[in-house]
Amino acid sequence: MIRSVKRISAIFLLGILTTGCATNNNLHNWGNYENNLFNYYDRPELQEAIVASQIEFLRELENSGKRPAPGLFAEAGTFLLLEGDRKGAIEFYQKEHDAWPESRPMMSVLINNLKDEQS
Amino acid sequence: MIRLLLRSGTLALMVLVAGCAVNQESADFTAFHDAQPKSILVVPVVNESVDVQAPLSVLTTLPKTLGEKGYYIFPVNTVKTLLEYEGLYEPAVIHNTPPEQLASLFGADAILYVTIHEWTAQYVVLQTTTVVDFEYRIVNHDGAELWSARKQLSYTPQNHSSGNPLADLIASAITAALERADPNYLPLTRQANQQVFYQGATAIPPGPYSPNYKEYYLALENQEETAD
Numbered sequence: 001m002i003r004s005v006k007r008i009s010a011i012f013l014l015g016i017l018t019t020g021c022a023t024n025n026n027l028h029n030w031g032n033y034e035n036n037l038f039n040y041y042d043r044p045e046l047q048e049a050i051v052a053s054q055i056e057f058l059r060e061l062e063n064s065g066k067r068p069a070p071g072l073f074a075e076a077g078t079f080l081l082l083e084g085d086r087k088g089a090i091e092f093y094q095k096e097h098d099a100w101p102e103s104r105p106m107m108s109v110l111i112n113n114l115k116d117e118q119s
Numbered sequence: 120m121i122r123l124l125l126r127s128g129t130l131a132l133m134v135l136v137a138g139c140a141v142n143q144e145s146a147d148f149t150a151f152h153d154a155q156p157k158s159i160l161v162v163p164v165v166n167e168s169v170d171v172q173a174p175l176s177v178l179t180t181l182p183k184t185l186g187e188k189g190y191y192i193f194p195v196n197t198v199k200t201l202l203e204y205e206g207l208y209e210p211a212v213i214h215n216t217p218p219e220q221l222a223s224l225f226g227a228d229a230i231l232y233v234t235i236h237e238w239t240a241q242y243v244v245l246q247t248t249t250v251v252d253f254e255y256r257i258v259n260h261d262g263a264e265l266w267s268a269r270k271q272l273s274y275t276p277q278n279h280s281s282g283n284p285l286a287d288l289i290a291s292a293i294t295a296a297l298e299r300a301d302p303n304y305l306p307l308t309r310q311a312n313q314q315v316f317y318q319g320a321t322a323i324p325p326g327p328y329s330p331n332y333k334e335y336y337l338a339l340e341n342q343e344e345t346a347d
Contacts, residue, residue, distance in 0.1 A: 004162075027329065028186055028328075033183065038175060041179075042175065069183070070182070070186050070192050070194075070328075071130055071182055071195070072194070074194040078196055080194075082200070096194070098169040102157060102158040102191035103193070115213060
């Protein structure tokens with residue numbers, strides 16, 4: 001009985017995992033952004049791991065010459081800023097600035113303020 | 120800085136009154152077409168329910184829904200963090216801040232406001248059904264309303280049937296337990312967002328990064344010419 005419950009929950013979890021990564025006919029590369037952001041808020045003990053995985057995802061995309069979805073570079077910048085890494089924050093805000101013209105007013109202000117604080 | 124620009128009671132009252140008036144689904148996109156926004160600022164979600172995760176779930180699933188429509192969506196957590204730096208912690212206060220101020224602070228073409236009127240999880244022996252009621256409003260950077268929608272939805276997580284009734288019974292009890300501990304927030308809000316922004320009379324026009332953008336506005340121009 002216990003074994004069958006275990007097996008069923010394993011099948012069930014597998015079901016969740018497979019539906020999680022079903023389609024990828026997307027306009028942009030989002031990776032695991034939605035789940036990661038929700039868990040970032042909901043499970044603070046996972047924050048460090050989530051930030052690392054978001055940054056790794058962005059680096060991988062960059063290495064293969066792809067652009068991440070709007071906002072993802074900036075979110076990584078903010079994650080780093082909240083960890084106290086201003087240099088990293090500036091780097092990612094600059095990437096958002098360069099990738100998406102619509103972000104430029106906001107990113108320029110952020111980058112300049114952070115640089116002013118540093119100097 | 121923004122705090123100084125906040126207006127008190129009267130504005131809040133006006134917002135509340137306007138909020139009640141937009142229950143009807145509208146198919147009038149004239150203002151939206153004229154404004155043709157390229158970027159949307161999604162501000163933190165007002166939560167009238169007692170579920171603290173509900174607004175986070177809504178906020179988390181909006182960028183992809185709207186980004187896939189072709190709009191530049193400002194990074195929601197970065198926006199939330201910056202507003203907090205400005206002393207704006209309360210979504211209700213943010214929603215009552217003049218939209219012109221918010222739009223110019225971020226350089227946004229339009230702002231999306233979402234309010235959760237209801238989020239109630241009902242646990243009934245083997246399944247949890249969550250009943251929600253969301254209100255969505257897109258406002259132009261000059262403060263004019265471009266679009267609004269209201270979505271009521273009853274959501275029950277889907278089970279994967281094994282073909283064995285006893286196994287299904289146990290499996291759905293497990294689903295219910297998971298749903299209770301950590302309700303399936305994201306699938307629910309994704310579904311609500313999807314229905315509102317992609318389906319029926321409320322579906323919004325494609326944004327500039329959509330492959331259908333040019334075609335859409337060209338067809339619109341032709342329609343207008345024929346009408347003239």
